[in-house]
Amino acid sequence: MNLQIEAMGDVTFVEPAGRLDFDAATGFQEALERTLGGAGKPPAAVIIDGTRLDYVSSAGLRAFLLAARSAQRAGIVFALCALQPAVREVFELSGFSRIIPVHADRASALAQAQQGRT
Amino acid sequence: MTLPLPLTPVRRLTELVSAKTRGFAELLIGSRGPYARAFESLILALVIFSIASIGVESIPGLPDWVRRTLYVAEIATVAIFTFEYLLRIVAARNKFAFIFSYQGVIDLLAIAPFYLLGFDARWLRALRLLRLLRVLKLQTHFLETVVEERTRELAEKNAALEKAQAQLKAELEVARALQLAILPAAFPARSGCEAAARMIPATTMGGDFYDYIELPDGQIGLVIADVSGHGVPAAFFMAVARTNLHELAAHHLDPGECLAQTNDALCAQNPLDLFVTVFYCVLDPKSGVLRYANGGHNPPYIRRAAGPIETLRGAGGLVLGAMSGGRYPTHTVQLLSGDRLVLFTDGVTEAFNAADELYGAQRLADEVHVHGGGTPAALVERICQSVTNFAGTAPQSDDITLTVLTWGTP
Numbered sequence: 316m317n318l319q320i321e322a323m324g325d326v327t328f329v330e331p332a333g334r335l336d337f338d339a340a341t342g343f344q345e346a347l348e349r350t351l352g353g354a355g356k357p358p359a360a361v362i363i364d365g366t367r368l369d370y371v372s373s374a375g376l377r378a379f380l381l382a383a384r385s386a387q388r389a390g391i392v393f394a395l396c397a398l399q400p401a402v403r404e405v406f407e408l409s410g411f412s413r414i415i416p417v418h419a420d421r422a423s424a425l426a427q428a429q430q431g432r433t
Numbered sequence: 434m435t436l437p438l439p440l441t442p443v444r445r446l447t448e449l450v451s452a453k454t455r456g457f458a459e460l461l462i463g464s465r466g467p468y469a470r471a472f473e474s475l476i477l478a479l480v481i482f483s484i485a486s487i488g489v490e491s492i493p494g495l496p497d498w499v500r501r502t503l504y505v506a507e508i509a510t511v512a513i514f515t516f517e518y519l520l521r522i523v524a525a526r527n528k529f530a531f532i533f534s535y536q537g538v539i540d541l542l543a544i545a546p547f548y549l550l551g552f553d554a555r556w557l558r559a560l561r562l563l564r565l566l567r568v569l570k571l572q573t574h575f576l577e578t579v580v581e582e583r584t585r586e587l588a589e590k591n592a593a594l595e596k597a598q599a600q601l602k603a604e605l606e607v608a609r610a611l612q613l614a615i616l617p618a619a620f621p622a623r624s625g626c627e628a629a630a631r632m633i634p635a636t637t638m639g640g641d642f643y644d645y646i647e648l649p650d651g652q653i654g655l656v657i658a659d660v661s662g663h664g665v666p667a668a669f670f671m672a673v674a675r676t677n678l679h680e681l682a683a684h685h686l687d688p689g690e691c692l693a694q695t696n697d698a699l700c701a702q703n704p705l706d707l708f709v710t711v712f713y714c715v716l717d718p719k720s721g722v723l724r725y726a727n728g729g730h731n732p733p734y735i736r737r738a739a740g741p742i743e744t745l746r747g748a749g750g751l752v753l754g755a756m757s758g759g760r761y762p763t764h765t766v767q768l769l770s771g772d773r774l775v776l777f778t779d780g781v782t783e784a785f786n787a788a789d790e791l792y793g794a795q796r797l798a799d800e801v802h803v804h805g806g807g808t809p810a811a812l813v814e815r816i817c818q819s820v821t822n823f824a825g826t827a828p829q830s831d832d833i834t835l836t837v838l839t840w841g842t843p
Contacts, residue, residue: 336830337662370791372783372831373640373661373710380755381706409710409729410751410759 317367318346325359326428328421332367335375344378351385351393360392360428364421368398371405383415396424458524462517473574476517480570483510511547518544536573543570605665609638612668615675617645620838621653623718628655629809630836631817633780633829640667640709641778641832642675646682651718654682654691657730657776657836658711661752670707674699674753678711688713689726689763692753696728700757708754712745712776721768721840726761728753731779734798736805738771742798770841773805773812780831784820787827792820809837 316339317332327350335343350361363379371379379395386393396418398406406412418424461472486503489495518540525531532541613632620628630643640660648654656678660667677698678691685691692713699709712733714725727749735743747764768774777797784792797816804815813835820833 340662370783373659373708373779374663376752377661377706377708380708384706408731408749410749411729413751414756 316343318343320346320350322358325356326425327358327361328364329361330364330367332369334370334372335368335378336370336372337374340372340374340378343375344381347378347382348385351382351389351391357389357391360394360425361386362393362418362421362424362428363395365395365398365402368402371402373409376405376409376411379411379415392428394418394424394428396421455523458520462520462524472517473578476513477571477574479510479513480574483507484568484571507547511544514540514544536577539569539573605638608665608668609634612638612672615672616642620645621647623651623653625841626653626716626718626838627809628836628838629813631813631834633817633833634663635780635829635832636663638665638668639663639832639834640671641780641834642671643776643834643836644675644679646679648682648686648715652686653716653718654688655714655716655774655776655836655838656711657733657778657834658709659730659778659780659832659834660709661707663832666705666707670703670705670709670754673702674709674711678713682713686715687763688715688724689750689761692726692728692750692761693759696750696753696759696761697757699754703754708752710752710778714774716768716774716838716840718840721770721772723766723768723774724763725766726750726763728759728761731777731782731794733777734775734801735766735768736773736775736801738769740802740805742802768840772840773801773809774838774840775801775805775812776836776838777816778832778834780829780833781816781820781835783831784824784833785827785830786824792823796823809839812837 316335319330319332321328321330329347329350331343333339347361351357361382383393394416395406397420398417403412403417406415406417416424416427418427460466461468466472483506486506490500490503521537521540522528522531531537616630616632620626620630628645632639632641632643634641640663642656642658642660644654644656644658646654646656656675658671658674658678660671660674674695678695681694681698682691685694692711695711709728710730711728712725712730713728714723714733716723725745725747727745727747729749729752732745732747732749735745737743745764745766748762750759750761753759782792782794782797786792796819800816800819801812805812807815816835817833
């Protein structure tokens with residue numbers, strides 16, 4: 316799967332594109348771990364932008380769960396935004412939207428992240 | 434193709450050689466020839482001896498008998514080298530290619546000076562230095578030995594690898610059989626209830642499961658679940674989850690409480706951070722009351738006897754195994770005579786076809802609506818067929834699991 320990572324100040328946006336299924340999950344998880352705990356200064360927040368994320372399987376959900384745990388340990392805000400309706404439903408049905416905040420778009424996710432820090 | 438003139442005698446020679454002679458040649462130089470190793474050692478020894486003798490010959494004032502001996506030895510050596518050279522031509526599948534190969538040229542150069550010079554042509558003495566090229570013959574022989582060695586090692590490793598692979602496959606087959614044996618073979622016999630189920634794993638080992646549990650007071654527990662990922666880790670987690678839920682169900686008759694207990698048990702023994710989505714319901718066959726709780730699973734369908742489809746929504750909890758201490762609310766629904774309960778995993782609704790389209794919940798609901806009037810087994814078969822037909826040539830990316838239960842008489 317294609318992954319776009321851009322750092323804006325101390326917030327890093329990760330935008331996965333396509334299907335996050337069993338085959339893509341490991342690569343995605345590793346990319347998230349690198350973003351959360353890679354070389355250099357860790358970001359204050361990592362926000363997943365779901366605009367181009369078409370599908371998430373249960374293995375994909377596990378990647379999110381592991382990333383959320385790592386973020387919590389490192390004291391990094393971890394959130395989702397702009398999920399497509401089908402993907403949003405997966406997060407709601409599985410109960411994941413209760414442990415990982417889901418926002419409407421980047422702006423509200425960013426506002427929430429900054430509010431959380433002050 | 435006509436060969437260049439100087440090669441004609443060679444060709445004629447090789448043409449004269451029968452298959453029998455080639456068989457003989459391969460005895461000595463074939464990679465599996467029984468005398469190949471001995472012959473190889475002989476050539477090697479001769480090469481070293483002849484190089485040494487070239488050095489000795491150059492010493493001034495050597496006694497005559499030494500010179501004579503060395504000369505006889507030289508004739509014998511060249512004779513054997515020539516014999517070897519001809520053998521190689523005979524044995525080569527593509528003679529032309531051998532003659533012009535590195536080894537072919539070196540072998541020829543090693544003997545050529547002798548023939549060019551005749552028995553003693555003093556004016557060409559300088560050419561004798563060409564005999565030093567025999568050093569190169571050493572190199573080709575060593576190369577050949579090394580290549581042969583490596584080829585044999587590779588063949589041995591491949592054989593070992595194939596054996597290990599076959600063993601692994603056999604073990605996976607056993608594990609798969611064990612896993613399928615965990616799934617219940619039959620629904621507990623109850624008047625007015627009938628059920629059927631099917632699981633089609635995506636890889637050899639699936640992470641989906643279903644279960645029927647006999648509970649006190651004649652109640653029946655029904656489970657459908659999907660472990661994240663698939664393969665061996667998912668299959669192990671499935672076995673652990675199924676066993677925990679099955680054991681805890683007898684002690685916690687409230688479905689939500691049972692899921693909460695199972696979740697805590699799974700969180701305590703989850704080194705791989707896997708999780709499982711579970712829909713668990715308890716049916717009282719006497720009254721048709723169905724109590725259910727949902728741990729992150731696709732909500733099942735009820736097909737009412739008259740045909741309409743209802744989705745068993747109602748707030749659920751988080752998938753099991755992800756976080757301890759979760760709450761799972763219990764909901765109640767009344768089944769009416771002839772209603773069908775359809776439990777499934779997302780392998781059904783999220784089956785892709787070759788055009789990357791999803792099978793989707795709507796297609797499933799339509800199948801259940803149109804074909805739900807028959808026996809549970811018929812509906813299970815019908816839906817599996819429908820999904821398989823839809824997916825066509827696209828590979829199955831997730832386990833497909835389905836359970837259908839009817840209550841009362843339609």
